Amino acid sequence: MLYFLQQVLNGAHMGALYALLASGYVLVNGVLHRTNLAHGAIFAFSGQTMILIAVFGWQVLWMTLPMTIGFAIVSTFAYATLIGWVLARGVFEPLVKAAPNAIVVATLGTLIFLSELARIAADTHDFWLPPLLATPVTFAEAGGYRATLTVIQLLNCAIIVALLVLSGILLGRTRFGRNWRAVCDDPAAAEMCGVDTRRVFRATVLHGALTAALAGMMAALYFGNIGFGSGLIFGLKILFVTAVGGYRSPTHAAMGAATFGIAESLWAGYFPIEWRDAWMLALLAAMLVLRFSGQEAVRPFRHNF
Template identity: 55%
Template sequence: MAYFLQLLINGLHSAALYALLAYGYVLIHGLTHRTDLSLGALFAFSGQTFILATAFGWTVLWMTLPLALGFGLVVAAIYVGLGGYAIARLIYAPLETSSRNTILVATLGLSIFLMELSRLAADTRDYWLPPMLAEPVPVLGAAAGISLTRIQLINIGVALIVIASGELVMQRTSAGRIWRAVSDEPFASSMCGIDPRRVRTQAILAACAVCALAGFLAALYYGNVSFNTGMIFGLKILFITAAGGLSRPLHAALGAAAVGVVESLWGGYFSVLWRDAAVFALLVFVLALRTNNNEAERI
């Protein structure tokens, strides 16, 4: 029982990262109704940029580790902010009236560009952060022997605060009402004096900030974030949101968190090599089941 509980508790960290990515993805998709493959790439790009900038501050600028981490965070925030603005202005703005597949291809091209940019910046090498805040903290009492590290607890807490703050904005402020209005009826919203393009740009920037935060938290915990990891995370979030709903950010975040816990349990009892295949198979099954239910309701 203790082993099961430890796996369940460990899954909360992956659940927090997945929830952040899913929340950010639906912030965009709820407005554009287009498949976007760039957020997983931004997740990896944020983590890699943070690590590279931290390594530069540590080895070249001779900064202390806290200053180097702060320097890396600022550099990553600037680059991701520019990337988010470019996505809004150079991809979504000119392609908003095009077919759905156009955005898919454009964001895939952006993902490849970011991957090559990170590879060239790192000179095809891996840089690692030192372990930080890795001391175990008992979560169910010292006698139970179930613990999380300090960095895991911090990451989970940050994810909860961000998602809770996002929901507070979505449900209790005019910004959330405007987002829902543009999501439901962009043309009618424009007739009421709302600029859908401005709302979309703000949502894209907010989503990029959330995904960049997830990449930063992942880099702090794992010490390294590969681009392949970002692509896998992005594809999982795409399937999760497609299966669970593309118009409610909180619902998508909860579904993504559940997948993170399932992954942890699978890794504890079955082969890790088949973990991603099992998760994708489960998501495809749920998506097919949901599609069949929708078809039955229409009939």
């Protein structure tokens, strides 16, 4: 039973990271209405950039560990802001009214560019951060076995939950939230009603980039390293999770992504881990097919009324 609890706790941490990614993805998809493969790329690029800057601050600038981590976090947020600004103005705005595949191709190119940029900057070497806040916190203990989470896992979960709750409140009770929903539903009608659709669009894309960057840095601080190809894997997982759950609510997408993280951890705990990603993506694909098959079956019935 404690082993099962340990897998759930591990999944809760990964689910929190997925939830933050899914929330930002749905925000951007709401105004973009296109598949955005750059979201996972920003996640991985931000984690790798933070590690590289931290290594530079430690080895070259001779900073203390807390100072170099803080310097790396601030610098990475600056890079993420630049990426969000370039994507909003230079990629998404010119292509949002073009063919749907144009955005897919452009964001795929962005993914490849950011992955290769990080690889070249690191000279194809893996740099690792030392364990940070790795003190275990015990949730249950029996027979010499303890179910634990580390301090950094608890800190990540607390920050993400607070951000998701704050984001839900802002979207539900502020002017920006109302404008975002209006732009998602009908940008032309929103503009006729006085909404600055361009400003909402750019702010949303920037917000999505910053949430992806924050998730990437949290993952890097916990794991100590992020692979060059992880942007595509994380991006596909979030794409499938949000496609199954729908793009209407960032909060619902976050809850679905958290559930997926727990399910993924349970698979890794009881089945061969090398098949985890393949089976979990296959499960999401099957759920997606069943969902749209059900919609097609119900649609003629609705037309009769």
